[in-house]
Amino acid sequence: MPLDGTIVTLREERREDQRLFAALRNDLDTQAWSRALPPDYTEEMHVKRFEAMEFAFERTSARFVIEHKASGRAAGFVSYTDAQHRLSVSIGIVVAREFWGTGVALDAQETLLRFLFDDLGLREVHLWTHTGLPRAIALAERSGFTACVRLRESVFKFGGLFDAVIMSLVREDYSARRPEKVDRLPTLGG
Amino acid sequence: MSILARHEGGILLRAFEPTDVPELQGILNAPGLAGRRYLPDEFSDLAPLAQRHVEALVNQWQKETKAWTLAVVDAGALRLVGYVRADWRWDPHCPSAHGVIAPDAQRRGFGTAALSLALGYLFEETPAHVVSAWLASWNHPGLAFAAQCGYFRAGQRPRAGVHDSVFFDEVAFDMLRREWRAKEATRHAA
Numbered sequence: 001m002p003l004d005g006t007i008v009t010l011r012e013e014r015r016e017d018q019r020l021f022a023a024l025r026n027d028l029d030t031q032a033w034s035r036a037l038p039p040d041y042t043e044e045m046h047v048k049r050f051e052a053m054e055f056a057f058e059r060t061s062a063r064f065v066i067e068h069k070a071s072g073r074a075a076g077f078v079s080y081t082d083a084q085h086r087l088s089v090s091i092g093i094v095v096a097r098e099f100w101g102t103g104v105a106l107d108a109q110e111t112l113l114r115f116l117f118d119d120l121g122l123r124e125v126h127l128w129t130h131t132g133l134p135r136a137i138a139l140a141e142r143s144g145f146t147a148c149v150r151l152r153e154s155v156f157k158f159g160g161l162f163d164a165v166i167m168s169l170v171r172e173d174y175s176a177r178r179p180e181k182v183d184r185l186p187t188l189g190g
Numbered sequence: 191m192s193i194l195a196r197h198e199g200g201i202l203l204r205a206f207e208p209t210d211v212p213e214l215q216g217i218l219n220a221p222g223l224a225g226r227r228y229l230p231d232e233f234s235d236l237a238p239l240a241q242r243h244v245e246a247l248v249n250q251w252q253k254e255t256k257a258w259t260l261a262v263v264d265a266g267a268l269r270l271v272g273y274v275r276a277d278w279r280w281d282p283h284c285p286s287a288h289g290v291i292a293p294d295a296q297r298r299g300f301g302t303a304a305l306s307l308a309l310g311y312l313f314e315e316t317p318a319h320v321v322s323a324w325l326a327s328w329n330h331p332g333l334a335f336a337a338q339c340g341y342f343r344a345g346q347r348p349r350a351g352v353h354d355s356v357f358f359d360e361v362a363f364d365m366l367r368r369e370w371r372a373k374e375a376t377r378h379a380a
Contacts, residue, residue, distance in 0.1 A: 035280065035281045035283075084351075087349060087351065087352075088349050088350065123349045123357065124347075124348055124349030126347055147345070148345050148346060148347050148348065149344050149345030149346065149347055149362040150344055150345055151284065151320065151322055151344050151362060151364050152320060152342075152344065152364055152366060153319060153320050153366060154281075154283065154284035154319075154320045154322070154364070155284075156283055156319075161319075164284070166345070166347055166362070168347055168348055168349075170348050170349055171349075188352065188355055188356060188357065
């Protein structure tokens with residue numbers, strides 16, 4: 001069952017999504033991260049990666065396609081990696097340029113957070129970004145993330161040096177934004 | 191002579207050999223290092239390690255091509271006292287470096303000397319611009335040691351783990367090349 005948001009659905013990736021993934025990978029703006037990859041990835045490379053995925057119960061990462069409900073189109077993807085079960089996880093989001101400013105990224109992020117906190121029972125969610133990406137920082141802040149680590153000049157991108165930033169959202173702060181919902185996850189005190 | 195083969199501060203850095211396994215196992219299982227061995231994720235940071243674990247660990251360290259973990263040897267007694275690691279797997283621009291010294295060999299300058307050699311290697315023999323280190327917030331001796339070695343506190347990520355029935359944070363440190371050079375200039379002038 002896909003994860004249902006307000007204007008987006010997060011669903012499993014499919015073979016037909018691989019063309020979009022290659023395009024996003026080859027866009028140096030959406031690729032975003034410090035160690036830029038050469039923009040020469042092909043759909044075939046992504047299909048091979050997709051076909052190599054195997055079933056497993058023990059998962060520490062996942063990737064969901066962001067499907068825009070109104071148009072039915074794939075708008076990008078959200079992912080989580082390095083999950084420490086019942087503790088913390090790192091997330092990432094990539095949205096195609098034509099969907100920037102439409103609310104798709106925020107809704108996808110909120111939908112993923114609901115899954116991570118309500119279904120996976122995590123205590124903390126964080127993401128890595130850098131000071132050359134004010135849109136990414138603003139997006140994270142809109143979901144309640146705050147910058148907790150700033151590694152100086154550790155990113156070289158767009159021809160300049162930027163600080164890497166870790167932004168974090170702890171369970172208590174996430175729950176405080178939803179006072180109507182009682183958090184029943186056991187605390188260390190109980 | 192390789193920068194890492196220098197005798198400095200009474201230590202020598204050399205590669206781990208299979209014959210180091212029993213001594214390394216003893217160091218890793220010292221109660222004073224529980225929770226602060228800073229090993230790869232596949233190895234417990236807390237539980238006792240069997241000889242086979244330590245053999246696998248050394249084997250894994252030896253296979254790495256974008257990181258090294260070297261034995262820290264007391265040059266006087268020719269005794270293994272710990273290990274020091276430099277890791278540039280993510281990006282040679284911003285590697286990490288840290289050292290671990292056996293509890294009974296701490297406070298004798300071995301850690302400072304080992305980390306100094308590792309930082310010297312990264313800043314003098316690689317394109318590293320900034321080096322980071324990551325420590326648990328409850329590891330007060332480690333935090334003090336990092337600051338003493340010239341690292342600057344870059345923030346802390348919450349909910350990195352559980353220790354003594356409370357969540358702890360992961361504290362980040364960084365040091366820029368120009369800070370390293372200034373520190374070295376001061377050291378040599380003294």
